[in-house]
Amino acid sequence: MRAGGAAAQGEAARSPLRQGATVVRATVNGESVEVEIDPRSSLLDVLRETLGLTGAKKGCDHGQCGACTVHVDGRRVASCLTLAAKIDGREVTTIEGLSDGDTLHPMQQAFIDHDALQCGYCTPGQIMAAVACVAEGNATSPERIPEYMSGNICRCGAYVGIVAATLDAAAKMGEG
Amino acid sequence: MTKLLSRRTFLLTGAALGGTALVAALGGLGYLATVDVDGLGGFVDGDDAVMNAFVTLHDDGRVVVKVPRTEMGQGIHTGLAMLVAEEMDIPFDERISVEHPVELLPVYAHWAQMLGVRPEEPQGPVTWIGRRLISSIPLITTGASASTLNLWHPMRVAGAAARHMLLAAGAARLGVPVAELTTSDAAVHHAASGRSIPYADLARQAAVLAPPDRPALKPRSEWRIIGRSQRRVDIPAKVKGEPVFGIDVVLPDMLHASIRHAPVFGTRVVRIANEAEVRAEPDVLDVAIIEDRSVAVVARSWWQAETAAARLDVEWSASEADAVSSDALDARLADALEGGEPYIHVEDGDVGAALAVDGARVVQATYVAPLVAHACMESMNATVVLRPGGRAEAWVPSQSISLTRWAVFRGMGWAGVDPAEVVSHITMNGGAFGRRTETEVVAEAAFLAARHPGRPVKLLWPREEDIGRAMYRSHARAGLTAVLGADGLPAAWDALVAAQSLMQSIGSRTLPITPSPDGDRLTAEGLEKPYYALPARRVRSVHVPSHVPIGLWRSNGFSFNTFFAESFVDECAAAAETDPVDYRRALLARSPRHLAVIERVAALSGWGAPMAAGRSRGIAMEHCFESIVAVVAEVIVTGDGEVRVPRVFCAVDVGTVVNPDAVVAQMEGGILFGLTTALISRVTLSDGRIEQSNFHDFTMPRLANAPEVVVEIVPSELPPGGAGEPGVAPIAAAVGNAIFAATGTRPRSLPLALAETTGAGRLRTVLAAEAG
Numbered sequence: 043m044r045a046g047g048a049a050a051q052g053e054a055a056r057s058p059l060r061q062g063a064t065v066v067r068a069t070v071n072g073e074s075v076e077v078e079i080d081p082r083s084s085l086l087d088v089l090r091e092t093l094g095l096t097g098a099k100k101g102c103d104h105g106q107c108g109a110c111t112v113h114v115d116g117r118r119v120a121s122c123l124t125l126a127a128k129i130d131g132r133e134v135t136t137i138e139g140l141s142d143g144d145t146l147h148p149m150q151q152a153f154i155d156h157d158a159l160q161c162g163y164c165t166p167g168q169i170m171a172a173v174a175c176v177a178e179g180n181a182t183s184p185e186r187i188p189e190y191m192s193g194n195i196c197r198c199g200a201y202v203g204i205v206a207a208t209l210d211a212a213a214k215m216g217e218g
Numbered sequence: 219m220t221k222l223l224s225r226r227t228f229l230l231t232g233a234a235l236g237g238t239a240l241v242a243a244l245g246g247l248g249y250l251a252t253v254d255v256d257g258l259g260g261f262v263d264g265d266d267a268v269m270n271a272f273v274t275l276h277d278d279g280r281v282v283v284k285v286p287r288t289e290m291g292q293g294i295h296t297g298l299a300m301l302v303a304e305e306m307d308i309p310f311d312e313r314i315s316v317e318h319p320v321e322l323l324p325v326y327a328h329w330a331q332m333l334g335v336r337p338e339e340p341q342g343p344v345t346w347i348g349r350r351l352i353s354s355i356p357l358i359t360t361g362a363s364a365s366t367l368n369l370w371h372p373m374r375v376a377g378a379a380a381r382h383m384l385l386a387a388g389a390a391r392l393g394v395p396v397a398e399l400t401t402s403d404a405a406v407h408h409a410a411s412g413r414s415i416p417y418a419d420l421a422r423q424a425a426v427l428a429p430p431d432r433p434a435l436k437p438r439s440e441w442r443i444i445g446r447s448q449r450r451v452d453i454p455a456k457v458k459g460e461p462v463f464g465i466d467v468v469l470p471d472m473l474h475a476s477i478r479h480a481p482v483f484g485t486r487v488v489r490i491a492n493e494a495e496v497r498a499e500p501d502v503l504d505v506a507i508i509e510d511r512s513v514a515v516v517a518r519s520w521w522q523a524e525t526a527a528a529r530l531d532v533e534w535s536a537s538e539a540d541a542v543s544s545d546a547l548d549a550r551l552a553d554a555l556e557g558g559e560p561y562i563h564v565e566d567g568d569v570g571a572a573l574a575v576d577g578a579r580v581v582q583a584t585y586v587a588p589l590v591a592h593a594c595m596e597s598m599n600a601t602v603v604l605r606p607g608g609r610a611e612a613w614v615p616s617q618s619i620s621l622t623r624w625a626v627f628r629g630m631g632w633a634g635v636d637p638a639e640v641v642s643h644i645t646m647n648g649g650a651f652g653r654r655t656e657t658e659v660v661a662e663a664a665f666l667a668a669r670h671p672g673r674p675v676k677l678l679w680p681r682e683e684d685i686g687r688a689m690y691r692s693h694a695r696a697g698l699t700a701v702l703g704a705d706g707l708p709a710a711w712d713a714l715v716a717a718q719s720l721m722q723s724i725g726s727r728t729l730p731i732t733p734s735p736d737g738d739r740l741t742a743e744g745l746e747k748p749y750y751a752l753p754a755r756r757v758r759s760v761h762v763p764s765h766v767p768i769g770l771w772r773s774n775g776f777s778f779n780t781f782f783a784e785s786f787v788d789e790c791a792a793a794a795e796t797d798p799v800d801y802r803r804a805l806l807a808r809s810p811r812h813l814a815v816i817e818r819v820a821a822l823s824g825w826g827a828p829m830a831a832g833r834s835r836g837i838a839m840e841h842c843f844e845s846i847v848a849v850v851a852e853v854i855v856t857g858d859g860e861v862r863v864p865r866v867f868c869a870v871d872v873g874t875v876v877n878p879d880a881v882v883a884q885m886e887g888g889i890l891f892g893l894t895t896a897l898i899s900r901v902t903l904s905d906g907r908i909e910q911s912n913f914h915d916f917t918m919p920r921l922a923n924a925p926e927v928v929v930e931i932v933p934s935e936l937p938p939g940g941a942g943e944p945g946v947a948p949i950a951a952a953v954g955n956a957i958f959a960a961t962g963t964r965p966r967s968l969p970l971a972l973a974e975t976t977g978a979g980r981l982r983t984v985l986a987a988e989a990g
Contacts, residue, residue, distance in 0.1 A: 087521040091521065096459070096468070097460075099465070100597070103680065137458065138459055141458060146457065157879060159457075160291030160292065161647060162291065162452065162461060163595040164648075189980070198595075201924035202927060
């Protein structure tokens with residue numbers, strides 16, 4: 043994990059709880075974290091601003107665009123609409139935690155192989171959604187994938203590559 | 219990161235190239251290839267062997283190519299780095315990385331656009347002089363689909379010069395004449411003795427040698443990289459979420475800001491009714507009124523800043539624009555078509571005489587296009603810090619490092635900042651489409667940074683500001699008239715467009731003198747159709763001002779005028795009872811390059827072959843940004859008016875192709891961008907305010923709505939043209955023409971359909987009433 047997680051943990055442990063704040067303990071990308079948050083804050087803001095995980099992107103802040111998609115206990119969520127307080131005791135995976143060390147996840151490799159992006163801003167959300175789409179059993183055909191990947195907007199128009207990449211990775215993930 | 223090029227180098231190259239450019243502009247050379255490339259001198263700086271302004275070599279074999287253009291998804295970092303690698307004989311592999319330079323060197327500037335304007339042209343001497351002046355401070359910008367066109371020559375020369383210096387260093391090391399040496403695989407070889415030296419081992423010696431005056435470029439026959447698809451240098455990091463977009467910038471002690479702009483453009487802040495209350499919000503440090511036009515809140519986190527900003531109760535000044543609606547603006551456009559005083563862009567032949575002929579077969583139609591937003595996925599943002607001694611630094615997802623720097627000065631009130639000490643970093647851009655040539659967010663962040671010296675301030679506009687308080691593509695209304703000759707082809711072509719002048723709107727925000735809207739070719743581009751054989755032709759425009767700010771928008775005037783003109787060509791073909799492709803073949807009889815593109819797309823799409831029930835085809839073409847694109851759209855219109863576009867075929871002649879994969883991707887992306895606008899995009903005004911605010915009401919097509927796109931590149935050895943924008947231009951007309959083929963009703967108003975959200979984020983597009 044990037045810098046930020048450890049610092050935040052230390053600070054939370056040392057300082058007395060600020061008024062109205064709450065402490066959340068969760069596993070983020072395989073590491074235990076403990077952070078002090080405003081109970082109203084979104085998971086996206088806590089990931090980006092408190093934990094220093096800026097891979098998940100803020101696109102609309104209203105669950106419309108999918109750029110902030112991450113996994114909570116293996117299921118995809120729009121982190122901008124998820125209260126950070128709800129991750130207490132759960133496992134969160136972001137784009138930063140998807141690869142196995144230097145070995146890319148098959149979906150990441152497929153996005154490279156199929157040029158499934160242009161500006162790359164929506165890409166972390168697309169990849170996290172696509173991995174979940176495969177896990178859900180919804181990446182079985184080029185007709186089915188668009189139905190289950192329609193929560194993620196790509197303004198650059200790389201949709202053709204996204205379908206190809208998802209189909210390709212699904213076969214390699216052995217769950218398609 | 220490498221150190222800045224020395225001030226000495228900057229000044230010397232600035233003086234030298236300024237002189238060359240002046241000669242080129244005054245002497246009427248005006249063509250990029252005639253401009254000498256300066257800034258080729260190298261030096262050793264610590265571990266870096268800086269060969270010239272474009273390439274730095276490292277001891278470990280890494281090659282850093284400086285690409286002075288913004289990567290916003292178009293793959294320009296890859297394409298331009300390929301040019302250097304080609305000339306240097308360096309394989310295009312992981313050794314090569316790309317950086318956007320922070321220096322503003324004249325050799326990086328956007329020459330083609332500046333030299334392309336002549337004083338005698340309609341924009342007039344003011345614009346020409348303005349551009350001459352800014353050429354003394356290099357304008358480095360990414361736009362007009364001109365990056366490859368601009369740097370095609372300089373970057374190959376830079377690569378060739380570096381190779382020449384490496385050869386000279388190799389010859390000295392080996393004690394043999396340069397003529398006995400060859401280069402390949404990033405090494406110098408001496409075949410006679412079987413010895414080779416990698417560039418990395420020669421770089422330090424080579425960098426201090428004098429660069430050649432005019433290094434020879436490789437002939438086309440020896441290209442190994444140019445014209446062959448290469449891996450995109452920016453993609454591997456992007457699939458890991460690693461690149462730093464502007465929104466991702468994190469700096470020590472950084473503050474965060476959010477903002478509210480005037481809901482009616484042009485109105486001013488009268489007072490903030492609850493300022494004390496907002497200032498008392500948790501961790502809020504500042505509430506600032508910026509130039510009376512917006513109110514920003516600065517806090518320790520963006521969420522806190524935005525939460526507090528949402529509570530702002532701002533009283534705005536009253537304005538005449540408070541009553542303006544979209545319908546009222548459209549009525550103004552309609553009035554201007556009837557009674558305005560048009561500026562004449564083109565007048566060839568006697569259009570009036572052709573129209574006056576008794577019994578002439580006249581085809582006439584009026585078309586409309588609405589205001590649209592850019593809706594980049596990354597909302598507008600900028601991070602600025604003011605350090606002691608008037609040194610400012612900015613990190614911005616911007617299309618222009620030059621404009622970013624000026625915006626920092628502007629935002630800091632032109633005082634307390636040393637102009638020579640502003641450093642700008644261009645981050646990755648989450649989409650741009652022309653929107654990031656505008657720098658108001660930079661000026662706002664700089665304004666806030668000046669209030670908090672020593673602390674970086676990151677200003678991020680919430681999505682609602684990005685869509686509802688932004689810059690827009692102009693709305694437009696056009697009347698087209700043709701007189702058909704005995705052969706059914708237009709004997710006369712008359713186009714009149716009413717729109718808000720883009721150049722005037724931009725100029726009023728950025729220049730001390732507001733340019734005249736007369737001769738703004740961005741308003742009329744796309745109506746002339748110079749490649750069609752039209753015996754008499756007239757193109758005119760009427761400027762209709764409004765309070766809405768108009769900005770550069772991917773393909774600008776072509777985005778609506780090509781819809782108007784190519785729909786109208788289809789109407790003429792229908793009036794002449796001729797197949798739309800045959801009709802264009804006849805119009806292109808004397809334009810073989812264009813005809814070849816039409817023939818390719820007709821063949822690719824199976825034009826003329828029977829279609830499945832409920833499907834139809836439409837064709838359209840455009841020549842813009844030095845490239846020719848023709849598209850055929852297949853549409854399905856169902857009984858209840860739902861319209862879908864399952865497939866689009868595209869043939870494109872972009873001249874010499876650098877990276878074929880990137881050209882195909884730009885066509886795919888441009889077509890989807892144009893299709894979005896054709897089918898469903900518009901912003902509307904009520905009580906002077908933009909009504910749309912986020913992706914629920916400014917809708918985007920989803921994956922389930924995206925067509926299959928088949929692209930074929932037509933081979934060409936002409937100089938490279940642009941790829942970013944041409945794909946956008948013809949798609950709207952192609953879809954409209956296909957809808958006509960399906961329904962017999964001619965759609966003349968954009969957007970063609972209304973979007974209905976169904977199920978989980980899917981869209982259903984239903985033909986607008988007037989088209990159905």
